[in-house]
Amino acid sequence: MKVGYVQTSPIFGEKHKNFEQVYKFIGKTKADLIILPELFATGYTFISKNEAIALSEKKDGDTSQFLIELARKTGAIVVAGFAEKDGDHIYNSSLIVSDDEVVGIYRKIHLYYKEKLWFSSGNKPLKTYDLKGVKIGIMICFDWFFPETIRSLALLGADIIAHPANLVLPYCQRAMTNHCLVNRVFAVTSNRIGNEVRGEDNFTFTGGSQITSFNGDVLSSAPPDKVYVDFVEIDVTHARNKNINKYNNIIEDRRTEFYFLK
């Protein structure tokens, strides 16, 4: 299957310009799976909860309409971050869109830094989506820091991890090679670039979007500071064979009775 990412440079609060940016770089590409960054439409560095609420949307808002149109034009499953409004809560979420509809929403369970001031923590278990013969797990940005996230998705059968991100720390890209290796899953980390100076915060996003193979190889690595699009062909069946030699199956070899994971 053909999987890829768009590494964008969102303009804070300018949703329609940010949609156009994605269109401009995707062009007429046909693909099977496209990942966009976390909060790609709104920008990241909110300065108040009210500002975050004002930019948030219900699951049938402009962002999901844009993503449905993107999925239609490209033929792809699309996973992209958005600020989700649901009743009195807003979440740092990702939509997964396929065949003219929103098929699911993942709400980030590990909020980073001041996200805790604006967003409610994700309140649903990790899950995978079985679409067009591929099992897709979703995590968002800082979720990578918790090995339980990708491990859970792998144990739930994920072939590939869709990973929208707004990374500001330098560690994730290297970490993903390890996470993919020990779980034998593919991953697409779609990061953003650019700088946001808002309120007391000054974030430079680190780019380096990455497609990581089931054996830890880096199949695509974007520059740290340029808008960038890339796609690669992968064979997800590799992620379904958890044997690494004649004697070791990295899932069956787990010794859950001896772990202390409370």
Next chain:
Amino acid sequence: MKVGYVQTSPIFGEKHKNFEQVYKFIGKTKADLIILPELFATGYTFISKNEAIALSEKKDGDTSQFLIELARKTGAIVVAGFAEKDGDHIYNSSLIVSDDEVVGIYRKIHLYYKEKLWFSSGNKPLKTYDLKGVKIGIMICFDWFFPETIRSLALLGADIIAHPANLVLPYCQRAMTNHCLVNRVFAVTSNRIGNEVRGEDNFTFTGGSQITSFNGDVLSSAPPDKVYVDFVEIDVTHARNKNINKYNNIIEDRRTEFYFLK
């Protein structure tokens, strides 16, 4: 505290020569914690269960006597791999020795490759040892491939992971930087070098013993093909502060209710 490793080149089956090799390189060094490789006294590449049994020892055998003497001379806590005999079973174990006595034994819970033919799997929960004001967790070689191992030890309060190894794959050293970062623990990976061609197996051990800091920095990295000794000073109190910024504590932020780790 002063922590380090001896990266040796064991001669298969020649325990006393392998003891001498350690003495030769440790010299009169004083230290707080010394890690030796997995199975440093016996060598690794057994060709039959009987051969492994013949080289195995009870917990008061020659290897533990050697380690007690080493601990006495250096003033250090010593952690080192050995082939443990207990009743009808043999285990790929590590001794932890301090102040003239064996204070514990860890039996490897994730056996690699043909180890499954010779050794019984570890049959005790992961635990930490509180010695001289430092909490030490032990894992052996391939245990690194299972993120649950080091995560369990970190959740049990480990400041530092003692990690005897006989690595033949090229991934562990990089992985340890991630494991230490996301758990905020120190680790000392003591690997061996050399080549063993025995039976149908031909293993080249990859050296690169490594001391990894709580923030993922590599504090010491041994060459891939030379006997090598190194020590560094570390402040283990860093491992007890799990805050990475004003908002995030990487242990308290875990969302265990949403993980699927069966």
